[in-house]
Amino acid sequence: MPIVEPSLVEVQRTERLDLEGIDVSGDWNTFLRSRVAVDLDVKILDWVKGHPQGDTISRCWQCGTCTAGCCMHTDYGLQEFNPRYFIYLAQIGYEEELRRYADTVWRCVSCNKCVERCPKGVKVEEVVHTIGSYLIASGLAPESPADRFDRAYTENLLRHGILDEADLFRTYERLEGRKTPARQILRMGLTLLRSGRLHTGPFAHRARRWAQMRSVLRAQLARDARCPAPTGAADRTVAAEGGGVR
Amino acid sequence: MSAAASSRSAPDATPAYYPGCSLDGLGKAYEVSSQQVLRHLGLSLERIVDYNCCGATEVKNLSQDVSLALPARNLALARSMGRSQVVAACNGCVYSLARANDSVRETATRDRINSLLARGGAPSYDGAASVQHVLEFIYQRAGPGRVRSAVRRPLAGLVIAPYYGCLYTRPKRYTGVGTTPGTDDPEHPHFLDELLVACGAKVVTDYSAKTICCGGGHALSDLEVSVAFSASVLNEARRAGADLVATICPLGQINIENHLDRIRSSYGDEVVRPVAYFTQLMSLAFGSSLREARLSDNFSRPDLFLRSRGFA
Structure with missing residues (x-):
């Protein structure tokens, strides 16, 4: 990865330059390809800090305890899933590098070992999800399968107050264009039916006195979904051509 | 000392029981067998009748306040049953109920959540219900x-x-x-x-x-x-x-x-x-x-x- 600090050496164009009688005019410093990123932006940190689940980010002192125990990093072995690094990039505002992880950040499984172990009380799992939200809000990451699932789950839950598990399964499969083999569905359905567990559609469980709560929570959900996009975030670039190489 | 710790000082004879979506759905065997175990050990729990799902780890990624109001409504219902202890059998439920507890210790958050609860026709939550996994409950009460x-x-x-x-x-x-x-x-x-x-x-x-x-x-x-x-x-x-x-x-x-x-x-x-x-x-x-x-x-x-x- 490039050095993250302002560049001291710039390309210089000289019309006329004599050095001890020798004409050395021309373009200077062009052979020094900058390895330095200059356009860091604290707006990312401000955005994450301003989010109700991101405020603990400023306690992080980069010890890496979260990543050392992270099941995605160590057990599953996805080396680029590195919560300490995601936090670091958000802290210094290095968006160009952060966006390289657009398809990685969402894969946190929320096991909360990082939150458990953080010696500084950072809610790492929530901060990482907030960084994921930043990437989506600023148009740097597409909506992930997990985001689609969260939405399907929440809509399903708010409908009756109690989750309709079979319906969630069907809805989500449709969203992803996936099809579980009919044989498997049938086998599961029969087992559920036989044991009196097929509570779906008209037979779904419903929370009592839910209608009013539903409309209040749906309104709140809609308000929070209009989470402001960071201003100009997507236009910012990093000066270094080699930027983003780790 | 955490809120969870301070409110655990006065145990209920019969704590409130939060089944969550799983125990009434796919996890029916867990529900039935839990009741059998409790009966054999002479322990009892009283079900929160009007409960709603807790939101697990999904809802919070869309809205902080909805993710707190969902579990808080259940905790408030337990309080209106006169209970200060809530037992749940699902790790996800324990997590989200306890997370709501932690959050409403902040007065501003509690007021915001209670305003949602009030507008939704639910009792308000005072933050005074502790949350326990059924495993811990059985271990502590029977051992x-x-x-x-x-x-x-x-x-x-x-x-x-x-x-x-x-x-x-x-x-x-x-x-x-x-x-x-x-x-x-x-x-x-x-x-x-x-x-x-x-x-x-x-x-x-x-x-x-x-x-x-x-x-x-x-x-x-x-x-x-x-x-x-x-x-x-x-x-x-x-x-x-x-x-x-x-x-x-x-x-x-x-x-x-x-x-x-x-x-x-x-x-x-x-x-x-x-x-x-x-x-x-x-x-x-x-x-x-x-x-x-x-x-x-x-x-x-x-x-x-x-x-x-x-x-x-």
């Missing part, structure tokens, strides 16, 4: 001693891997586990080990998958990961020499069982072990039949295995 004396048919000859999963203790800042007297060890939990041993089973102690995540949060959205983690839960049990996995979380149970075909085809038949709720196994030890403990509900069919070991 291995009373469990031992309730055993009618010891689980002799069974070697069990105790699978706690991720959110039973974690994170302690929400659950209070490890920082509240009488609670389990957050890194090396042992309550389940002890209860199963008290039922006469042999428990594998070097089970490295004890507290790993099953990937259940991404059970559908990240198959690769959740299948791999579920397979680990079973494979580590195999390596430790266990013939059965005991779970304390319906998300884990259902996630692992939902992936059985995929695990078989990717990792081989020999990895697979039957998986059962710990209360099903305890109920069996207390004299219930395989049918009464609903052991044929589970897709991994622990009933077939247990029958081959002489249980009826």
Whole structure:
């Protein structure tokens, strides 16, 4: 990865330059390809800090305890899933590098070992999800399968107050264009039916006195979904051509 | 001292019971067997009748306030039943109820959540209900001693891997586990080990998958990961020499069982072990039949295995 600090050496164009009688005019410093990123932006940190689940980010002192125990990093072995690094990039505002992880950040499984172990009380799992939200809000990451699932789950839950598990399964499969083999569905359905567990559609469980709560929570959900996009975030670039190489 | 710790000082004779969506749905066997175990041990819980789902770890990614209001409504209902203790059987429920508790300690947040509850026609929440996993409840109220004396048919000859999963203790800042007297060890939990041993089973102690995540949060959205983690839960049990996995979380149970075909085809038949709720196994030890403990509900069919070991 490039050095993250302002560049001291710039390309210089000289019309006329004599050095001890020798004409050395021309373009200077062009052979020094900058390895330095200059356009860091604290707006990312401000955005994450301003989010109700991101405020603990400023306690992080980069010890890496979260990543050392992270099941995605160590057990599953996805080396680029590195919560300490995601936090670091958000802290210094290095968006160009952060966006390289657009398809990685969402894969946190929320096991909360990082939150458990953080010696500084950072809610790492929530901060990482907030960084994921930043990437989506600023148009740097597409909506992930997990985001689609969260939405399907929440809509399903708010409908009756109690989750309709079979319906969630069907809805989500449709969203992803996936099809579980009919044989498997049938086998599961029969087992559920036989044991009196097929509570779906008209037979779904419903929370009592839910209608009013539903409309209040749906309104709140809609308000929070209009989470402001960071201003100009997507236009910012990093000066270094080699930027983003780790 | 955390709110969880301070409010645990006055235990209810009959705490409120929060079933959550799983115990009334796919995890019915867990619900039925829990009630059997509690009855045998002379313990009782009173169901929160108007409960709603807790939102697990999903809703919070869309809205902080909705993710707090959902569990807070249940805690408020428990308070209006006059209870200061809420017992839940699902790790996900324990997590989100305890998380709401932690958040509403801030006055501004509590006011905001209570305003949502009021507009939705629910009682307001004072933040004074503590949350407990049913495993911890059984351990604290009855303990291995009373469990031992309730055993009618010891689980002799069974070697069990105790699978706690991720959110039973974690994170302690929400659950209070490890920082509240009488609670389990957050890194090396042992309550389940002890209860199963008290039922006469042999428990594998070097089970490295004890507290790993099953990937259940991404059970559908990240198959690769959740299948791999579920397979680990079973494979580590195999390596430790266990013939059965005991779970304390319906998300884990259902996630692992939902992936059985995929695990078989990717990792081989020999990895697979039957998986059962710990209360099903305890109920069996207390004299219930395989049918009464609903052991044929589970897709991994622990009933077939247990029958081959002489249980009826």
